[in-house]
Amino acid sequence: MAEPLPPGVSADRMAETLERFGQIVGKEWVFTGEQTASYHDPYPISNDDARYRAHAAVAPASVEQVQEIVKAANASGVPLWPVSRGKNFAYGGAAPVLSGSIVLDMSRMNRILEVNEKFGYALVEPGVSYFDLYNYLQANGLKLWLDVPDPGWGSVMGNALDHGVGYTPYGDHFMMQCGMEVVLANGDVVRTGMGAMPGNNTWQLFKYGFGPYVDGLFSQSNFGIVTKMGIWLMPEPAGYRPYMITFEREDDIAEVIEILRPLRLNNVIQNAATIRSLVLDAAISSTRSQYYSRTGPIPDSVARKIMADQDIGMWNFCGALYGPPPIIDALWTVIRDAFAKVPGAKFYFPEDRKRRPDILIHRAETMRGVPKLTEFNFLNWAGGGGHIGFSPVSPTTGTDALKQYRMVSGRVREYGFDYMGLLAIGFRELHHVTVIVYDKTNTDERRRLDECFNLLVKEAAAEGYGEYRTHIQYMDAIAGTYKWNDNALLKMHQTIKDALDPKGILAPGKSGIWPKHLRDGRQA
Amino acid sequence: MKPIALTVSVAFLAATAAAADMTGKEVFDRHCVHCHGPGNEATGTLQLARTRGEDKALLTERDDLPAVYIQMIVRQGLKAMPAFVPSDLTDAQLKALTDYLTQ
Numbered sequence A: 001m002a003e004p005l006p007p008g009v010s011a012d013r014m015a016e017t018l019e020r021f022g023q024i025v026g027k028e029w030v031f032t033g034e035q036t037a038s039y040h041d042p043y044p045i046s047n048d049d050a051r052y053r054a055h056a057a058v059a060p061a062s063v064e065q066v067q068e069i070v071k072a073a074n075a076s077g078v079p080l081w082p083v084s085r086g087k088n089f090a091y092g093g094a095a096p097v098l099s100g101s102i103v104l105d106m107s108r109m110n111r112i113l114e115v116n117e118k119f120g121y122a123l124v125e126p127g128v129s130y131f132d133l134y135n136y137l138q139a140n141g142l143k144l145w146l147d148v149p150d151p152g153w154g155s156v157m158g159n160a161l162d163h164g165v166g167y168t169p170y171g172d173h174f175m176m177q178c179g180m181e182v183v184l185a186n187g188d189v190v191r192t193g194m195g196a197m198p199g200n201n202t203w204q205l206f207k208y209g210f211g212p213y214v215d216g217l218f219s220q221s222n223f224g225i226v227t228k229m230g231i232w233l234m235p236e237p238a239g240y241r242p243y244m245i246t247f248e249r250e251d252d253i254a255e256v257i258e259i260l261r262p263l264r265l266n267n268v269i270q271n272a273a274t275i276r277s278l279v280l281d282a283a284i285s286s287t288r289s290q291y292y293s294r295t296g297p298i299p300d301s302v303a304r305k306i307m308a309d310q311d312i313g314m315w316n317f318c319g320a321l322y323g324p325p326p327i328i329d330a331l332w333t334v335i336r337d338a339f340a341k342v343p344g345a346k347f348y349f350p351e352d353r354k355r356r357p358d359i360l361i362h363r364a365e366t367m368r369g370v371p372k373l374t375e376f377n378f379l380n381w382a383g384g385g386g387h388i389g390f391s392p393v394s395p396t397t398g399t400d401a402l403k404q405y406r407m408v409s410g411r412v413r414e415y416g417f418d419y420m421g422l423l424a425i426g427f428r429e430l431h432h433v434t435v436i437v438y439d440k441t442n443t444d445e446r447r448r449l450d451e452c453f454n455l456l457v458k459e460a461a462a463e464g465y466g467e468y469r470t471h472i473q474y475m476d477a478i479a480g481t482y483k484w485n486d487n488a489l490l491k492m493h494q495t496i497k498d499a500l501d502p503k504g505i506l507a508p509g510k511s512g513i514w515p516k517h518l519r520d521g522r523q524a
Numbered sequence B: 001m002k003p004i005a006l007t008v009s010v011a012f013l014a015a016t017a018a019a020a021d022m023t024g025k026e027v028f029d030r031h032c033v034h035c036h037g038p039g040n041e042a043t044g045t046l047q048l049a050r051t052r053g054e055d056k057a058l059l060t061e062r063d064d065l066p067a068v069y070i071q072m073i074v075r076q077g078l079k080a081m082p083a084f085v086p087s088d089l090t091d092a093q094l095k096a097l098t099d100y101l102t103q
Helices: A011-025 A033-039 A063-076 A130-139 A156-161 A252-265 A278-282 A300-310 A325-339 A359-366 A374-380 A398-414 A443-462 A472-479 A484-500 B024-036 B043-052 B067-076 B091-102
Strands: A056-058 A080-083 A102-105 A112-116 A121-124 A177-183 A189-191 A225-232 A240-247 A274-277 A315-322 A346-348 A385-390 A392-395 A421-425 A429-439 B009-011
Touching (some): A011 A063, A033 A056, A033 B067, A112 A130, A240 A325, A240 A359, A252 A325, A252 A398, A278 A300, A278 A315, A374 A385, A385 A443, A392 A398, B024 B091, B067 B091
Antiparallel strands (some): A274 A315, A392 A429
């Protein structure tokens, strides 16, 4: 099919704009026609192939080129969809919300501008991946650790801007962000925080500068294009001890979370630990067909067989301790004694695990910031390759965790999918990330997934649970659930959008924020 | 860029492996090996072993993959494998990769 045009843009105007982009970046860095295939959502849900399709892509190599592209887009009214590396795969990849947009592919801006070992930070461009930064630290013998999400090929900057999380004590990536450079929709370049002060040397050391703190405005938003970002890196600790505690029953999650909350609040549990469900962990090393050949969610008897085979629990808590060995020993004693109260709890260190691949052996690497792609094994659980994350946030209470689990697992299973969930433990909240693995080649399965997902969003909102992040197809739906006081927050976002980007050329529809000329018929 | 002592900071580092003159093996090691390398955690290798057989699990040991097929899969993806964009894995690098895998 021909690549779509955005609303209100003629084929001639698009051609002129792409010609201008070619003058700015070089024609070989403007991708059209068949070349746009690699910018499609690799795991689509909609059965309408005309949705979420880019018209073309342009890949600048410098801030100056980004400025010129933005000015040209403003002149022509052609919308841009900026991506850092486009590897946000459970959430749409590089594909735009608005069909016909031009993907502004920042992959070529991949310089690691600075690594500071004394203060523990890096300053990076959007195209720098976790693999890139990790390899650089290793090659130069720097005593710094990354914090990585599961897929290591994504952008350090892009993941932080989308509020991604990892597994070390630095697991909240946007919390560890410090200082940005941003190209605004009018082509101006802004540096935030201390970066606004000429000659200052604390841009990556102190977040707030003077006056309003604006960095958050450029996360999950369409208010500007971030071209540089500081990220804090963890000094290599004196000691490291990963561990896993398994629990046998589904309902154990309530007691486990009650035990966990004070430990996390008091930093006895030091890292962004996760409690992972049986099938999610089993899918790292096995496939569904090895255990069950029928359709529908696996029955309890099969779940028990998997637990026995792989020596894992219905829930598996992976954590790690960091610091001088005597401190690690003391913390471990507290943790072990606390969780030993749960009947059937089992405790493991990596040396206890003999099977390969093994979930703790794998997690032991991610919890010390080694980027990998092992987690992608779960995509092959059912054989169809597709996945999406449903990610509501709840308080760290046993009641909420159990309620969340029952709500989401019940619906997911009702629609024929296995429950594959994890609870990512923040200081005071849980990200309950449920990965729904589906056959992306099966149109009926995609339809059922869409119906299920919309129901999950609606039911979660009815109980006061909101998602922290989502696929491009559900941005409007989820923005619509943050509607307190007659959609006051969304209205404020729209006011900012209209002020900073009056022609609406930056990422229309990102996080449910639409420019004025495309707002009719949408909420608020 | 702010001046910081070289003992603690390295400024304006070289771009990360963006060279157009990467060899096919370098392209494979940068973009492919994490899923298609040896070992018991490589997603692609594990899945190919399951679906095609152990003798077809490792791409580097196969001689039945036409260059045009490799190029199509890299640019369009296949099931769990997503596509690779031409800004990050250029056409020249893709050519080097296919030469390496089909030699």
